[in-house]
Amino acid sequence: MAKRTLLKAINRSIILNVIKKHGPIARADIARLTKLSPATVTLQTAELIEDGLIYEKQEGDSRGGRPPILLALSTEAIYVLGVKLTESHATLALIDLQATIVAQRTFGLPSTHPIAVADLLTTETLSLLRAADIPRKHLVGCGVGMAGLIDSVNGICRMSPHTHWRDVPLAEYLEERLGCPVYLDNNVNTLTFLERLYGLGQHVDNFLVITIGLGIGMGIVCDGQVYRGASGSSGELGHTVIDPDGLPCSCGNRGCLETFVADPWLVYHARQAGLEVVTPEELTQLAQSGEPRAVDVFRRAGKVLGQSVANLINLFNPGMIIVSGEGVRAGDLLFDPMREAISRHAFSGLDKEVTLQIEPLLDESWARGAACLVLHKIFETSEFTQPTSIAE
Template sequence: MRSLRGNDQSVVRALNRNALLNMLLHEAPLSRVQLRERSGLSGAAVTAVIAELIEDGLVEEQATGPSTGGRPPVLLTVNYGARAAVGFKLMERGLDAVLANLGGEVGNHVRCDLPDTRPETVVQTAAEVTARLLDGSGVPRERLVGLGMGLPGVIDTESGVCVHSSYLGWHGVPIAELLERATGVPTVIDNDVNAFAAAERLFGHGRQARHLAVVTVGRGIGSGLVANGRTYRGARGGAGELGHTVSERGGRACDCGKRGCLEAYASEPALVARAREAAPDLPLPDIHAVLAQRSDARIGALLTDAGERVGVALANLVNLFNPELIVIGGEGVRLGEPYFSALRRTLRENAFDGLADDLPVVVEPWGDEAWARGAASLAISRTFDLEVT
């Protein structure tokens, strides 16, 4: 972070503005006096910034609080409907998109198929869907704070480049720039699990957590890490590849080209493949069929084994990262028992002395728009959490 010069008033004001907005997001309603006490800013600075935010429509005076002897304080809150963001979850065969307000509430949701995942196809479709979302909700384009896109792969968020995505067949694609050019709206991209973590940090179970791990299970297994209230992406944007930690050295082949990865044992495609091997007499075309046979001892043992493998991986994550909360999401939440009971038991058995004793492990109910809502949170988070670099 660069040092702030005393005459760099625009940067100082932007930092103050976002600090107060972020405070109201997490703690509203608050009075101006409470904002001054919590932020350490002067009364004049708080008054000036709040006046600006009210004029912009981002903050509103909601009610009066109890009097402590003088005039009752006026309480302030965020006007979540003042702005909106579009979020995209990019998949191999489709695009999920939502229009969400600053509180993460989804006002419009569109899901469309993609004929292919060439960057030009994705950009054109995203631009068309953005127009559909705005037209369908009556939100003018100038009220958009930005677009967010979550996609699988290694993402350089600062440059807006998809460095590598084996799922999409992309290498070095400047997708954020292409989207901005097509839509005229500022765009931020990130790994899809980091996008999900952004939603949990802003609006979900992690609102009060400074150190948070979000784990997704489904076609793949990934994690998003929030350290000190900030997403941790690593040196090249590749942090969180939990599914490619080694579960069994020299074991089953993984789609990444390596052997023994956790995904090769505990992802949904891996479970289907392993179930067919373990129970060749059963019709098991997909994960739904596998789960329908969970009462079969062979399938039950397989689900337990997969849950234990993920539990060990999470114990390693806890030992290294020491989060205060783990949130599990993704299509894999439908795996149910005995998968999750084995996961929790093995996590606690293998975590270092006391680190998992009081650690909440929350399984987040899955919805079709959850990923796209997370992507919208990427753009929304820029409104509340300004980083000066």
């Protein structure tokens, strides 16, 4: 019986993913693409319609025949909430199954006390639903992304460097208040889910997402699944050691990658070189205007970053590396020396097999990514990876 349930869940997931990728699509075409029997497709799609995940769309037929009935992802019956949480503010986004934002808002947090944060997120969510005229029962889940060490299995923030939380069961607090499942994860992982489900990583089964900015983070996708490590703490790229005798990092160690590449450290190095800059934006402008000391700060950062990326290429043999985050503002000032270091240090031409994508980070990407914590539960069962025969 359990086996039948699993088989059904897998078939349902396969069909839903085909509709996501190819919809609007006829039932006959779903059967052809999935190699499932027409009877199975009919049964499963009826259930998906009943659950509000898909709907029947009448397409006009210019040849005058009976218009074919096509199936498409629902954009009205089901919504998920994505939350980007920082120490000073939160962004909420209501998102449909296509990962399109239908309503969003950003507000400040007067207190970082966990209960106060949970209460405020709830009040603002209910108000956002009302403003968007979406009944509360149509909200099927909530995903929250935040910085720090997150136990995503239990929805607990183990340690947040910014809010100074220790072992806060935020998912439980929000579930009690919102009345729907809540998932919590590191915000780099949420961005990785977004790339996997709707972004550059949709058709790449092994890729890395590196975020640069205030800190340095990494999301890992192996064989189509987001890899989290034994206790969910993988991807702490920013705290890999470059120089054991280097500068003291916020983590307590010395010479971490962050002390060479993260925004506050770029400013620090610039000031050490005698430049009167306060923000990374100012430093970037100076470098763009050709100030040699500012250019040199980015050159050294890019070189160290490139060495680290070459190590990652040697370790993971990824098909793609996506570099994103606020730090991409520096552009080729950072990435030219990075590329140079990659080709110097990557093993035996492995770098030639990697597509390097530099992607400016949109503000809304974090909240859309957080919503993907829920969306991926809808589209994927953990036992299932999409067979390549279905890929385009």
